[in-house]
Amino acid sequence: MYTIIGSPKSRAFRVMWMLEEAGQIYDVVAAAAGSEEARNYNPSGKIPALVVDEHVIVDSAAICQFIANRHEVCTFKAGTIERARQDSWLHFGLDELDSACWWAAKHTFVLPEKLRCPEAIKACEYDFSRALGWLEERLGGNDYVMGSEFTVPDLIIVHCFGWGVGMHKWTIPEGPLTTYMNRVRARPAFRKAWAAREAS
């Protein structure tokens, strides 16, 4: 049994989706970012956290990869060349897409008002869109970043697509990337987690 700490409308959604991919049941404690409740699990107050067997794991990408490893789904085995490539895609998603979305969020509402800089949001959009170009080129005609297998980086990357579009009103160019996004979002696990998010 797993307990997710964090509002489903945050990066906690990634963990809900990953647990659905693994066919696991879970509870969600919808703690807000920075809340006292969140700080009980993570001194920074950042969400999500995962409670498993009385242990707490933080950081959505680490949590998703842990679940993937534990249940042997959506991942290649550690120590293989495929896994090295998969991990490199995961870092691509975090460095290029998550980071652009997050810094834009910081300059929109997270940082103290006097430190926010609208120009920085434009730079984030530039970075996000440049990364989409690289992604489209590297994806080629594949279904997923690792070819025919859906893996953890697809989950992180497509979550960032939704974040960029939903929060920042950035666009995903029509074509191979929207086809990829729709393919990933058609997964039953995504749909189930999304329905739970919307009902929260």
Ligand SMILES: N[C@@H](CCC(=O)N[C@@H](CS)C(=O)NCC(=O)O)C(=O)O
């Ligand atoms: N790399 C972490 C980032 C966690 C994070 O920053 N979460 C946001 C909500 S999605 C948060 O808690 N922000 C509050 C803050 O930064 O003070 C992850 O992927 O879990």
